Amino acid sequence: MDHSRNRPRIVRCTVSLALCAFAALVPLADGRAALAPTPQSAGESVVHQASLRKKPPKRTRRTAPKPRRTSRREPAAPAWTSPNGTQALSTDLSTMITSRVRGGHFGVMVVSLTRGDTLFEQNASEMMQPASTMKLFSTAAALDRFGPDHTFSTDVLRDGPVGTDGTVQGNLYLRGDGDPSLSARFFRDANLPMATLAQSIVAAGVKKVAGDLVYDETVFDDKRIPDGWKTTYLGAAYAARVSALSLNENLVWVVVSPAGKVAQVTLEPVSTTIPLRSKVRLTGGRGGRIIARRAADGGIDVSGTIGALSGPLKYSLVVDDPALFTAGALNAALQNAGVTVTGKVRPGATPTAATKVAGVASPPLAQIVSEMNRESINIVAELLFRDASRASSPLGRGTAETGLANLRNFVRTKVAGDPEAIRVFDGSGLSTLDYFTPRLMVQLLSYAHRGPWSSAFHGSLPVAGESELLRRRMRGTPAEGNLHAKTGTTNTVAGLGGYVTARDGEIIAFAFLYNGNDRGNAKATMDAMGATLANFIR
Numbered sequence: 119m120d121h122s123r124n125r126p127r128i129v130r131c132t133v134s135l136a137l138c139a140f141a142a143l144v145p146l147a148d149g150r151a152a153l154a155p156t157p158q159s160a161g162e163s164v165v166h167q168a169s170l171r172k173k174p175p176k177r178t179r180r181t182a183p184k185p186r187r188t189s190r191r192e193p194a195a196p197a198w199t200s201p202n203g204t205q206a207l208s209t210d211l212s213t214m215i216t217s218r219v220r221g222g223h224f225g226v227m228v229v230s231l232t233r234g235d236t237l238f239e240q241n242a243s244e245m246m247q248p249a250s251t252m253k254l255f256s257t258a259a260a261l262d263r264f265g266p267d268h269t270f271s272t273d274v275l276r277d278g279p280v281g282t283d284g285t286v287q288g289n290l291y292l293r294g295d296g297d298p299s300l301s302a303r304f305f306r307d308a309n310l311p312m313a314t315l316a317q318s319i320v321a322a323g324v325k326k327v328a329g330d331l332v333y334d335e336t337v338f339d340d341k342r343i344p345d346g347w348k349t350t351y352l353g354a355a356y357a358a359r360v361s362a363l364s365l366n367e368n369l370v371w372v373v374v375s376p377a378g379k380v381a382q383v384t385l386e387p388v389s390t391t392i393p394l395r396s397k398v399r400l401t402g403g404r405g406g407r408i409i410a411r412r413a414a415d416g417g418i419d420v421s422g423t424i425g426a427l428s429g430p431l432k433y434s435l436v437v438d439d440p441a442l443f444t445a446g447a448l449n450a451a452l453q454n455a456g457v458t459v460t461g462k463v464r465p466g467a468t469p470t471a472a473t474k475v476a477g478v479a480s481p482p483l484a485q486i487v488s489e490m491n492r493e494s495i496n497i498v499a500e501l502l503f504r505d506a507s508r509a510s511s512p513l514g515r516g517t518a519e520t521g522l523a524n525l526r527n528f529v530r531t532k533v534a535g536d537p538e539a540i541r542v543f544d545g546s547g548l549s550t551l552d553y554f555t556p557r558l559m560v561q562l563l564s565y566a567h568r569g570p571w572s573s574a575f576h577g578s579l580p581v582a583g584e585s586e587l588l589r590r591r592m593r594g595t596p597a598e599g600n601l602h603a604k605t606g607t608t609n610t611v612a613g614l615g616g617y618v619t620a621r622d623g624e625i626i627a628f629a630f631l632y633n634g635n636d637r638g639n640a641k642a643t644m645d646a647m648g649a650t651l652a653n654f655i656r
Contacts, residue, residue: 165197166595166653198595198649200621203656204237211238211647218643222634227556228651231567231617232624237654242560245541245553246631249606250494251613252547254559255540257487257578258566259521259528260502263509266484266574270297270505272311272363274319274448275472277329284325290459290475291468292445293334294363296505296516298498299480300444301366303489308366308387309451311478312444316451318476330461331452333445334468338362338504339517342440346549353436357548358497360504361440362516365447367497368440372410372420375430376400383420386432390453391446391463393417404428410435416442441465484574491578491604492586496546503545518543532569535561547606559615559629567617567627579603579616582648591641595649596621603628603648612640618648621655 278288603616
């Protein structure tokens with residue numbers, strides 16, 4: 119269902135705003151560009167140019183369409199080829215890499231999973247920055263550890279008895295399980311995860327808590343920001359803080375709307391642990407100008423104006439202390455459900471003898487990784503990266519260090535790769551200290567293709583020309599609807615790793631990594647190489 123008409127207007131906040139980008143959906147024309155059959159001998163290659171789908175200019179009876187200015191014309195998509203034989207493929211890919219990018223460094227590995235041979239490699243054993251193609255490793259490690267049907271459970275426990283009047287004679291504990299799904303993305307409403315948990319607590323007979331509401335995030339360490347994250351990232355939604363007890367991807371929305379004769383300012387999700395102070399004035403007309411600032415006490419100060427005829431204005435801010443924020447959201451949900459907590463909200467560890475009161479379960483892991491890879495959600499990758507390492511950690515605690523140790527063990531025992539070919543400091547690829555080789559990426563793809571969770575892994579990847587981050591790429595080429603892969607992009611990195619089926623049905627795994635400043639041409643070259651692999655035959 120399309121909810122776009124009900125969405126409030128999004129406005130840029132001047133301080134600590136997490137920026138989000140939205141891609142407009144473009145309807146496809148019926149059918150796809152057909153390639154004319156070309157006589158071809160083994161070892162030869164035919165060059166094709168991508169057809170650009172453009173809407174015809176609008177015409178009226180009175181005026182003719184204006185000619186399009188040359189300076190604004192879209193550049194032609196890079197040509198792909200139709201290589202017949204491995205030598206032709208190798209020549210074509212090598213030519214694309216060396217002739218289309220200004221500077222920088224390419225690492226490429228292409229392997230036939232059907233025949234088991236290497237079709238092409240260049241700098242395949244060199245350590246390179248991966249950007250978000252790192253999520254392929256986090257996905258595989260989590261699926262291999264838990265299986266695609268695994269669910270996480272965020273639980274509430276008590277350390278005292280429940281009286282006949284519904285009073286807990288002790289504390290309630292909110293225990294995090296590293297669940298990345300407690301968000302509007304999975305629950306439709308950012309308030310719903312904690313509201314669901316509060317209703318389950320009420321259903322268990324709890325009406326009052328004589329002690330404290332204690333939040334427990336101890337299954338992870340308390341390092342919120344991984345090594346290698348640039349300080350310029352830290353106000354943005356893609357760099358949300360890491361915690362085993364996370365809510366709404368650790369973002370809070372400040373919502374400003376006219377309400378009668380005043381301006382109403384609320385948080386979404388609601389949380390009692392973030393003080394909210396408003397000096398917003400109601401004015402006539404539409405629109406408004408709002409400023410939201412983080413205060414030293416962790417609260418949010420909001421000022422400015424909003425028109426009486428304006429729709430809601432929303433601003434997202436990164437949460438500094440996700441666990442405290444989440445506990446405050448549960449506290450607010452309990453208050454809304456009629457449950458009183460007499461004590462305070464504080465951190466602490468859950469006693470081993472505590473009794474479970476209620477819990478809220480995540481969707482299956484297969485659904486979580488699909489959302490993560492198709493939209494490239496960093497916080498989800500960070501949580502799964504640490505989750506997968508908890509069982510093998512000496513203290514049962516997920517950290518960036520145990521995540522790397524777990525990955526290296528996975529590479530050695532399952533992937534049959536070199537564990538020293540990966541050195542990473544986070545699970546999302548946002549760290550500038552992350553490195554691995556294109557060869558290892560293809561080895562991972564090969565293992566994932568034949569593993570018991572292969573369908574979940576394949577299904578999590580965007581499809582060229584059709585879905586999410588590949589929706590606008592490789593349209594009108596043989597890769598459209600065929601190639602499925604994980605993208606990776608930073609200011610100095612472009613990456614693409616996944617699978618494509620060749621013209622004769624041969625399944626190919628590939629890793630394309632580029633480190634340098636000519637990212638745009640590098641991505642276009644990768645698209646041409648992907649289409650060439652889809653058009654390969656031997």
